[in-house]
Amino acid sequence: MANKSRLSHEVTFLLLYLTCCEIMHCDGFTVDPPKDIVISDPGLLGYLDITWTSPASLDDIAECQILYQVDYFNTYKNSWSAVRTPRRKYSAQFDLMKDIRVRVYTLLSGPCTNGTLVKSTNYTEVVQQPLGTGITGTAIQNFICVYHNMIYMECKWEQGPKMPANAQQKLYFWYKGLEKVEECPKYLISNGYRSGCNFTGISLPDFTNIIFCINGSSPKGPLKSTYTTLQIQNHVKPETTETLYLKAGPDKQLELHWDRPVGRIPRHCLEWEVEHNKEGPDGKTALEKTLTRQINLTLPFMHNMRSCFRVRSRLHKYCADKGFWSQWSHQTCSTVMTAAEPEWDVVPAFVCIAVAIIATLVLSLCVGAALHVRRSKREKRPESLLASLFGRNSIS
Ligand SMILES: *[C@@H]1O[C@H](CO)[C@@H](O)[C@H](O)[C@H]1NC(C)=O
Ligand SMILES: *[C@@H]1O[C@H](CO)[C@@H](O)[C@H](O)[C@H]1NC(C)=O
Ligand SMILES: *[C@@H]1O[C@H](CO)[C@@H](O)[C@H](O)[C@H]1NC(C)=O
Ligand SMILES: *[C@@H]1O[C@H](CO)[C@@H](O)[C@H](O)[C@H]1NC(C)=O
Numbered sequence: 001m002a003n004k005s006r007l008s009h010e011v012t013f014l015l016l017y018l019t020c021c022e023i024m025h026c027d028g029f030t031v032d033p034p035k036d037i038v039i040s041d042p043g044l045l046g047y048l049d050i051t052w053t054s055p056a057s058l059d060d061i062a063e064c065q066i067l068y069q070v071d072y073f074n075t076y077k078n079s080w081s082a083v084r085t086p087r088r089k090y091s092a093q094f095d096l097m098k099d100i101r102v103r104v105y106t107l108l109s110g111p112c113t114n115g116t117l118v119k120s121t122n123y124t125e126v127v128q129q130p131l132g133t134g135i136t137g138t139a140i141q142n143f144i145c146v147y148h149n150m151i152y153m154e155c156k157w158e159q160g161p162k163m164p165a166n167a168q169q170k171l172y173f174w175y176k177g178l179e180k181v182e183e184c185p186k187y188l189i190s191n192g193y194r195s196g197c198n199f200t201g202i203s204l205p206d207f208t209n210i211i212f213c214i215n216g217s218s219p220k221g222p223l224k225s226t227y228t229t230l231q232i233q234n235h236v237k238p239e240t241t242e243t244l245y246l247k248a249g250p251d252k253q254l255e256l257h258w259d260r261p262v263g264r265i266p267r268h269c270l271e272w273e274v275e276h277n278k279e280g281p282d283g284k285t286a287l288e289k290t291l292t293r294q295i296n297l298t299l300p301f302m303h304n305m306r307s308c309f310r311v312r313s314r315l316h317k318y319c320a321d322k323g324f325w326s327q328w329s330h331q332t333c334s335t336v337m338t339a340a341e342p343e344w345d346v347v348p349a350f351v352c353i354a355v356a357i358i359a360t361l362v363l364s365l366c367v368g369a370a371l372h373v374r375r376s377k378r379e380k381r382p383e384s385l386l387a388s389l390f391g392r393n394s395i396s
């Protein structure tokens with residue numbers, strides 16, 4: 001018991017010592033933070049380069065490795081992110097509409113620190129406020145992008161409340177791997193203003209942050225810029241399902257199925273919502289919704305019920321964090337099913353078969369009757385001949 005607690009005390013002490021060592025200094029050994037942090041903008045919509053120089057006190061330390069820790073406020077995650085690098089440069093994506101905060105520490109390890117990792121007590125910090133240029137009230141609002149059936153993307157926005165007349169807006173975009181910022185290939189216009197962009201003919205990468213900037217100029221001065229970032233796989237809106245097929249299955253079941261949209265959406269990525277509207281003979285309706293990843297649904301049919309269906313689809317959460325529902329398909333209904341025989345307006349086969357059977361029956365009856373009439377006529381003829389003969393004979 002005593003041994004165990006002494007051991008755990010030792011472990012705690014060791015951990016404390018190590019933590020102390022990393023955060024502060026070992027045996028009075030201290031490291032200075034780096035100097036001269038510079039944040040420069042290469043014009044890639046907020047992908048900024050951070051550079052710094054090593055502290056003068058480390059100029060003649062040869063046998064130790066110098067590392068730097070860059071802490072920066074990640075405005076997309078709304079929290080601090082940290083990276084360690086042996087280089088004196090780091091690039092990260094920032095939201096140019098918000099404050100940029102960067103802190104850099106120096107880390108030292110090797111024989112000069114007796115093998116422990118020593119981190120500078122202090123950091124060098126840079127806080128840069130957004131430029132904030134542009135006429136207030138001219139920033140665009142409600143920027144929404146929809147990736148239609150994974151074929152083409154369309155982004156739309158609304159004008160700010162103080163848009164000056166004759167303003168000209170522009171949309172620029174960039175993502176890692178694109179050499180330079182590009183402009184919208186085809187603007188959408190409404191009420192004389194640019195109100196969106198059709199990225200037709202441009203293939204944007206998925207699972208990549210794409211940065212958009214909407215800025216512009218007007219006779220009164222520059223408009224306020226807006227920056228947004230998104231990943232296109234989270235903006236997919238599948239095509240509307242065109243046709244639903246409804247038929248009677250075996251064992252008095254209703255079978256509903258539909259087609260997948262044609263396009264680039266992987267088969268396993270879609271899920272469907274089936275809306276089933278049941279209307280009873282008393283006019284009462286009940287709505288039932290089913291989520292499925294198959295393109296069919298089998299339901300038991302209900303007597304005296306009119307069933308109506310429509311479906312819509314979206315990307316399943318295994319394939320994207322979010323997405324848009326497609327539009328609802330047209331509605332397809334079965335007619336009222338009576339207790340006796342189900343009747344379908346979608347599947348008139350039953351009616352056809354019934355009509356065919358009746359027609360066959362009627363036809364065979366007709367044919368039978370005709371044959372019967374003919375035969376009786378043929379039998380009658382000799383009889384009447386004989387009769388007339390005999391008649392004549394008897395007269396004569
Ligand atoms: C490394 O350890 C030696 C002996 O244990 C000590 O003399 C020296 O001051 C230590 N150096 C540092 C940087 O802690
Ligand atoms: C840390 O650095 C800041 C300037 O970057 C300075 O104002 C502050 O006094 C320093 N703190 C310590 C404990 O050296
Ligand atoms: C955008 O481009 C696509 C493909 O070229 C086209 O089908 C669509 O109608 C366009 N959208 C608008 C709003 O013009
Ligand atoms: C809008 O942004 C682009 C890309 O950063 C830039 O080249 C252009 O000069 C800006 N235009 C205005 C009017 O600010």
Ligand SMILES: *[C@@H]1O[C@H](CO)[C@@H](O)[C@H](O)[C@H]1NC(C)=O
Pocket residue numbers: 294295296297298
């Ligand atoms: C739906 O169709 C799949 C084949 O595409 C089939 O395996 C499955 O049994 C059907 N499910 C229902 C409920 O009809």
